[in-house]
Amino acid sequence: MPMPPKPIEMISELIARPSISSTSVQWNQPNLGVIELLHSWLEGLGFSCEVMQVPGEPGKANLIATLGQGPGGLVLSGHTDTVPCDPELWKSDPFKVVERDQKLYGLGTCDMKGFLALAVEAAKTYKDTPLKAPLIILATADEESSMSGAKALVDAGRPKARVAVIGEPTGLKPIRMHKGMMMEAVRIEGQSGHSSDPSLGANALEAMHSVMGELLTIRQELQANYRNSSFKIDVPTMNFGCIHGGDNPNRICGQCEMEFDLRPLPGMSMDGLRNMISERLHPIEAKHRVELNVRSLFPGIPPFEQSETEFVSVVEKLTGHKAQAVAFGTEAPFLQQMGMETLVLGPGSINQAHQPDEYLALDQLAPTLDLLHNLINRYCVEGC
Template sequence: MTAEEILARLVAFASVVGQPNEAIVEWIANYAEGCGAKVTILPGPEGDRANLFATIGPAEVPGFILSGHMDVVPAGEPGWTTNPFTLRAEGERLYGRGTSDMKGFLACVLAALPALAARPLARPIHLAFSYDEEAGCRGVRHLIEALPQLCTKPQGCIVGEPSGMRAIRSHKGKAAARIEIRGRSGHSSRPDQGLNAIHAMAAVLTEAVQSAEALKAGPLDASFAPPYSSLQIGVIGGGQALNIIPDFCAAEIEARAIAGVSPATLLAPIQAATAALTAQGFEVSWDLLSEYPALSLATEAPLASLLRDLTGQEPLAAVSYGTEAGLYQAAGIEAIICGPGDIARAHRPDEYIEIGEMAACLRMVEDLGKRLHC
């Protein structure tokens, strides 16, 4: 099958984040096994989702991982001009949810399997396809934990997030949390008899805003835009009516950290502010929604040199969005980002990938196989 044909099959699976993914995992497993790959399906603790790991070549020697996620964000935006889960070709563009982020990369990797299997590889190429990346890289953590039982420690990992086929050495880390405050309702004419959850949240949000401003002073890393770690309040809700003391308020806050800074530590002052509310009679919950570390690969790293050779371009220093690459690096495996598509097209109506981008990705994977040839 061509990469375009495989992409059409993958897009047809509405593998939305947080939902069961048995159908797409089964299809990929059957296809990869048919190409000669050794496939392992790794169910997650949720019970209805799984990662997939496949190997071409000798698993007992160090090789390379090609990493991508099978899940996509929902496609409920009104701006779609056709069914988002039916691939549509128009000129050089292929439209559909997940084409850029990141089923286009998966399709190229799978399309390359027959050529990879046809050559005796001295070192293996592994496929590591995860679930629920869009919910904070949840699935890949279980896959990484299982790697010692699946293969010898790999030399490196290429994460195929959309980058226009330009390798990227670094990205920011992220941590996100949901805060819920419960107070006591009552008539608004007697605020002394209630506990206003929105007023209590205001103190927490003030701390968040002040923390966000303080981060602008540094530490700084000029390779990122902006060059400092950041923090923002993204969601807030609470209250029932104007004349009722609100007994509930919730907010979601995220922090994005430059390399060398722990994302979770950026949220610590906000968490401390919520904890202080318990002394005032409020019930407070703090739920860490997601957390993954920054990626930082040195310019002279062997993996950066390899991608420079494979793509013919100097890797970019950094991007501000996050990927699973930081988790691979934290596990002691060099990682870098390089994939077809454009992150600017992701998470929006009429997402698309260009045929030329997929052709370039297919060449990269096949050229990697040539380098590992016996």
């Protein structure tokens, strides 16, 4: 098998294979092109590769590539998908890497195909090195939409290792905590009728007014009862994102739906929050003579916290940064469910992610490779 090309060439080839994931059918794409490319490179380095199809998701797959055998070891993990983009807002083609101002521009350069390429580059050094514990490079599907790839891994119970690094763009600062993310919808079915006689119907918009008031009360209670000073915004947040209802000013509103997101702190249960919200909103049905349904728009991302273990101390020493907390969600809680100590740590900035003209600065490449070599030496070559 041929050896993988140089890092910038690898990044360019990965970016050139579109792999958008989205809840909207018109945007959603397979990720197999990226998986096949990584598969060929890693197999060429002597990795044992397993392509895991994601159940119920045609054209979507994870890649588990393993060098070495035995318990313990290190997982270097990255998602293969990107968010959708509008090419008209870019200065260059988002699917072609362009270098300017000492930056690599392209969709997924920092979030996070760049990290996957650098993980492969770091692995080249160990092609013929005896390892006391395995090095596993993990590439996942659909992190940007459903987390179906990470959930498939949890269901399968693999991979297994001692520690894991997820290379999301953190400016090479370790992250050991993040909030969860829930996206919920409340739908109210009332009864339409002529607005001149309110008794002819049941106004879904008025019922939704009560729902919003109760949710604001719940938000206030949650923020009074839960706080974590590690986060810049140290309380759980709730945002009312969109609302749709009714069709005419002189008609009693028969239907209304609102969508909101809730960001719980570590230690808060998503199932507990959903049950509490449903119980608190249920009495509104009888009061307004409507039918009320609360549903989840997707299963959600659990909040994540990695305790301050020796692994965290090692990474803090290697990076020169104390482990931090962030508000955005990752696959970390899913890898943690499989028994791995997990940190989020990678090149680039989250400020560039999900934006036109996304880029990865060239000065991030060498420090990332140096960090990965140190981690592989410690947890795979030495088997600590």
